[in-house]
Amino acid sequence: MHILITGAAGMIGRKLTARLVDAGALNGRPIETLSLIDVSAPQKPERFKGSVVTSAADIADPAAARAAVASRPDVIFHLAAVVSGEAELDFEKGMHVNLDGSRALIEAVRAIGDGYRPRFVFTSSIAVFGAPFPEAIADDFHLTPLTSYGTQKAIVELLLANYTRRGFLDGIGIRLPTINVRPGRPNKAASGFFSSIIREPLAGEEAVLPVEDSVLHWHASPRAAVGFLIHATAVDRGQLGPRVNLTMPGVCCSVAEQIAALRRIAGDTVAARIRRAPDPLVARIVAGWPRRFDPRRALTLGFRGEASFDEIIRVHIEDELAGKFAA
């Protein structure tokens, strides 16, 4: 089996690569080839027995997109994207990467034709939804994104469904919850603080909380996100039907509940490292974001996230901190 990952140098891309390398197989078929693409060439994974091709490419360039799929990968994980904050600040870049890049890639698949129909896993986002919301967002709630990022993701969802319906590829869109706890340094996503208030205190550093404690949000760990993407390759096409874009399960909790979980797991000293510094811009952006879902279709199709925010913190401590934190 040949697997292509775009955005392979990103946080989820690296974790997905590592998980695939560890498993050595996907859905019972050995992985012979990994193609890893990003704007800068991704690192070659260690310990992988098969062949690895890494490349630096802008897939919004049609020639690069064609080259990416020319060797007909069986499964394509399309993760490459500009994050929400950047897509809002740089409209043209967001359109270029998130919309034109995705379209160039699926067009390149279509152009091969000839019965080639890979499973195409697209990482969408809960940013496709925009306020006002019902108490819990059902699978048939409309997409009214309030960011350019969410708009671009929603458009690619529509393209993916249509390309799948027409038999150009075998698509599935995975609307990721906000990923928490993101490892590493903050990125430009406006949602960054949801992770910072857990990650920095556990590392002995101060974190800034720009919103009210009452803010609710929808979370999943990086480990769960990778699990969603891998499970997406196993979902039966007939069971999925024409509505190929799915909201993933997550943990709904308030910032106060996040902090309470941190306190339970790591103690008062750690939780005290969160400093309140209200930021009206961030608060306004976050107010337009979804908070709670009723993701029945994903659950029926076997997708599983965490059961509590405590579990999300424990996953972070296990996967990123080797079980230790700065108490």
Added chain:
Amino acid sequence: MHILITGAAGMIGRKLTARLVDAGALNGRPIETLSLIDVSAPQKPERFKGSVVTSAADIADPAAARAAVASRPDVIFHLAAVVSGEAELDFEKGMHVNLDGSRALIEAVRAIGDGYRPRFVFTSSIAVFGAPFPEAIADDFHLTPLTSYGTQKAIVELLLANYTRRGFLDGIGIRLPTINVRPGRPNKAASGFFSSIIREPLAGEEAVLPVEDSVLHWHASPRAAVGFLIHATAVDRGQLGPRVNLTMPGVCCSVAEQIAALRRIAGDTVAARIRRAPDPLVARIVAGWPRRFDPRRALTLGFRGEASFDEIIRVHIEDELAGKFAA
């Protein structure tokens, strides 16, 4: 006031032009200039006192799109589109005209910048919805088109909302019901029979009905459609909010009810000119289409359609047949 109409040579485009010419003004402001664009140059309207510019252009060509808006029309009616049947048969043409053409036009508006922010009325369609449906489709039901045409319309809706939110233009998307009775000859739309079974019998000709009498659908007259587009220019931006795409009111009725209305208005002889000839392909396409809506937002914002299918037939007899039909 300067008004631009794309797709001005089409059925709705011509009726919209005629209505604007008759009125001589829009929202109390005299119309000084009409710019009419289509793939073939539209006819100049008679009796118009202002200046008329007609041109043949493919607005998916960025230079043509820029030229179309260079003189900064105050209101843009963007009607140009390839119909559903054609967009399904010719995937690339549908993407080119319906998606790339619309994007080129709104990009051309954005490129002007400099405070230019026209009211941009986009004709969308109930084809943005795809089965399965609830009994009546609410304003917050998701868009899962089952045609390439519907996909293209849904994508432009998303772009329109985002361009509006970012202040690049002042957009409103009007999801037209199926237009009934379409005058003239059948076009390539799979929905053509909904009109044929009224139009042909009233003209003394036989009509073919390819689906079951029980099929429900959502209708509005060409007169109502033009009324929606004109009203769309008057809707208050603040009242509209960020959800700029609206399902229009229509008449929900079955084919049997259409035929009963025809019989009431035109008699048994006319209604007997409908011949049943089931077409499984058409039946399958139509089965994926929406049937009934609960278009509360449009009603709240003052949009009004017909109250019955009888009224729709009477509008046709008045507007197209000068009050007479072949009894």
